[in-house]
Amino acid sequence: MKEKKDALRGVYIMTDKFLSRRNLFGAVAAVATPVVLNGIPALAWAQPSAPTPPPLAVYGKLPTISKVALSPDGTRVCLAMNKDGGIVMYDYDLTTGKTAAAAIDGDKIRDLMWADNKSIFVTTSKTSKFGADQIEEWLGFIIDVHAGRRYQLYSEQKDFRAVIFGDIRRIKVNGGYRITASNFSASGYGITTEINTALYGFTTEGHRGFLIDEDGRRINNWVIRYDGTLVARSEYDDDKHVWSLRYRTEKGWRNIYEVKAELDMPYLSGLGRDGQSVLLYMNDGDLKDKYVEVTPDGVFKTIDIDGATHWPIFHPTTFNLVGFGNTGGIAESVFYDPVFAQLPKLVKGAVGDIHADLAGFAEDPLHVLVFVQGEGNSGTYYAIDFRKGGYKEIGQSYPDLPMEWVADKAPYAYKAADGLEIPGFLTLPVDREAKNLALxxxxxxxxxxxxxxxxxxxxxxxxxxxxxxLQPNYRGSAGYGSAFTASGYGQFGRKMQTDLSDGVRALVKAGKVDPKRVAIFGGSYGGYAALAGASIDPGVYNCAVSLAGISDIKAFMAHELEWQGYKGDSHTMRYWRRFLGDESRWDEISPVKHIDAIKVPILLIHGKDDTVVPFEQSTIMYKAMQKAGKSVELVELKQEDHWMSREPTRIQTVETAVAFLLKHNPPA
Incomplete structure (x- = not known):
């Protein structure tokens, strides 16, 4: 689960602690390429008096600015803004300050980029009926905000539904920009139906679709150069459990590497540093958690980087690998390209020591979008031109949230009962001492x-x-290496669950938390963990709030099996079984099978349009608890999906859950 009084700038301006004329001028010395920053006004932070916390709706709102993108030439910024319950796309000219706007009614914005220097590309999703069930479909649109034109990808391609599945890039072919996206085609009828995976490129003017590649094999993804030429693609045979890497030659596709992969297949990330090799992330074997560059002849070269905690960064106009980022922000990024290598020092010189992430690039990588957060800042976007000099504040994610009510979120690790260290984060209230707190x-x-x-x-x-x-990264979590993830296999509802209560005991022992005032609240797997905390690991929590949680493992897996075409050995089914363990013991970890053990009130919240965890998982639990005379409430979120994408229902969730917690687990 990550707004504006006017469209052009945030409500609050950054103090010199974060972004100042002194810091920006200090950045000049760090740049090998000449950078001149002139005429930057002094900034001051507006600090409204807020002795009491803001309304919960301020937190529950979707971020005012949900997506930001910088145009290829660096002169314009596009913003997806949540405004008056809807989405408005703003095209903002950084040089003139002029704007244009277009409403995107009813769509859920998933991603945003520029298609060229005047049109934007938006990825949205919608919940659609699929027989008796529902699916979440992803759509792609090229939008000219100024002209008021909107074109949907694949809307004119025969044998395709107008949806997209991935491989979204901006390429430049013969001087003209195109947007690529993959899809599946279906021709014929019944048993003669032929299904192919296809990659198309769409012109940003005229919106013509050009076939780049198509095959009856199940293609996971492609690597393509900036000029639109194919380099490589990865494939997976779900029947044979074989992952393949194919390289494009003059004679067609050549298989240069394949591996048996029951679950942990490699991931084809993009081009390597030389523009000829391709980059793989290895999920298994001797190279597990490593990135490797693979030459056209299939020779592997390992990169000295911890792949479990880093992700690749590619050049905006060559698509070559230029470095790696991680959750530590730009300060902890690693760059190989000499121009990109200047950015950590430049950004620090501009914003100070606050956490900063690179949020986007122009075609010139010294013209960037930077997102800063922390130290009272809920998140602010800046466009900074380190080449020519100057910056613009684009706006804040939560401009109505006063800085004094943004609490610090600090790393917190503790030992589980079996000695495994559990990393996580602890957020403490800003208005009271960290002693005997409600948790x-x-x-x-x-x-x-x-x-x-x-x-x-x-x-x-x-x-x-x-x-x-307390937000524990319990065993089985990603981000800490494959061994830590693997420690969760078979521990769904078992040690993954007690990792949470072990965190409670650690905080109690440290004197920070009152053991008599503890509750649990989570979504998705966290929603399951909330139910399991009340039923399978009882005696720790005063109440539980489950948002879209699983209550009956067997019923959930039966639903997954149906979606997999009753193919019990599919990749998805194998993934779940690895975490769940022995099928004969699934009732042991199903909260609905332990109703008698529940002694505390439970609040169930679930989106009616959830396509990941069926809404019925909450109704099953609700009916079972009602029948047993237990304290239970069920809140149905209308038109809401699994990801809390709608502002009204998101606010409803925050307000309802907090009211429930205050009633059953009140702070002192």
């Missing part, structure tokens, strides 16, 4: 995901009401 344990979803130090609206909302908030 809310807030486990993340996934389970193979992780929480990091970034601003989190739920932990901040809870903290503002006097709670300490």
């Amino acid at each position: 809310v344990v807030l486990p993340h979803g996934g389970p193979q995901s992780y929480d990091d130090s970034s601003f989190d609206f739920l932990s901040q909302a809870l903290s503002s009401r006097g709670y300490a908030v």
Whole structure:
């Protein structure tokens, strides 16, 4: 689970602690390429008096600015803004200050980029009916905000539905920009139906679609050069469990590497540093957690980087690998390209020691978007031109949230009962001493995901009401290496669950938390963990809030099996079984099978349009608890999906959950 009084700038301006004329001028000396920063006004932070916490709706709102992109020439910024319950796309000219706007009614914005220097490309999603069930479909649109024109990708291609599946890039072919996207074609009928995976490029003017590649094999993804030429593609045979890497030659596709992969297949990330090799992330074997460059002849070269905690960064106009980023922000990034290598020092000179991430590039990598957060800042976007000099504040994510009510989110690690160190984050309330506090344990979803130090609206909302908030990265989480993830296999509802209560015991022992005032609240897997905390690991929590949580493992897996075409050996089914363990013991870890053990109130919240965890998982639990005379509430979120994408229901969730927690687990 990551706004504006006017469209052009945030409500609050950064103090010189974060972005100042002194810091920006200090950046000049760090640049090998000449940089001149002139005429930058002094900045001051507006600090409104806020002796009491803001309304919960301030935290529950979607970020005012949800997506930002910088045009290829660096002169314009596009913003996806949540405004008056809808999405508005703003095209903002950095040189003139002129704007144009276009509403995107009813769409959920998933990503944003420029298609060329005057049109933007937006990825959206919608929940659609698929027989008796629902699916989340992803759509792609080229939008000219000034002209008011909108074109949907694949809307004119025969044998294709107008949806997209990935491989989205901006390329430049013969001087003209194109947007690439993959899809599946289906021709014929019944048993003669032929399904192919295809990659198309769409011109930004005239919107013509050009076939780049198509095959009956199941292609995972492609690597393509900036000029549109194919380099490589990866394939997976789900029947044989074989992953293949094919390289494009004059004679067609040549297989240069393949491996048996039951689950942990390599990932084809992009081009290597030389523009000829390709970059793989290895999920298994002797090279597990490593990035390797593979030559056209299949020779492997390992890169000395921890792949479990880093991700690749590619050049905006060559697509070559230029470095790696990680959750530590730009300060902890590693760059091989000499121009990119200047950025960490330049950005630090501009914004100081606050956490900063690179949020985007122009075609000139010294013209960047920077996102800063921390130290009272819920998140602010800046466009900075280190080549010519100057910057613009684009705006804040939560401009109505006063800085004094943004709590610090600090790393916190502790030992599980078996000695395994569990990393996580602890957010403490800003208005009281860190002693004998009421606690809310807030486990993340996934389970193979992780929480990091970034601003989190739920932990901040809870903290503002006097709670300490623990976000454990329990065993099985991603981000800490494959061995840590593997330690969660077979531990779904077992040690993955007690990792949470072990965190409670560690905080109690440290004197930070009152053991009599502890609750649990989570979404997705975290929602399951909330239910399991009340039923499988009872006696720790005063109440539990489950947002889209699984209650009946067998029923959930039966639903997954149906979606996999009753193919019990599919990749998805193998993934879940690895975490769940022995099928004969699934009832042991199903909260609905332990209703008698529940002694505390439970609040169930679930989106009606959830395509990941069926809504019925909450109704099953609700009916079972009602039948047993247990204290339970069920809140149905209308038109809401699994990811809390709608502002009204997101606010409803925050307000309802906090009211429930205050009633059953009040702070002192």
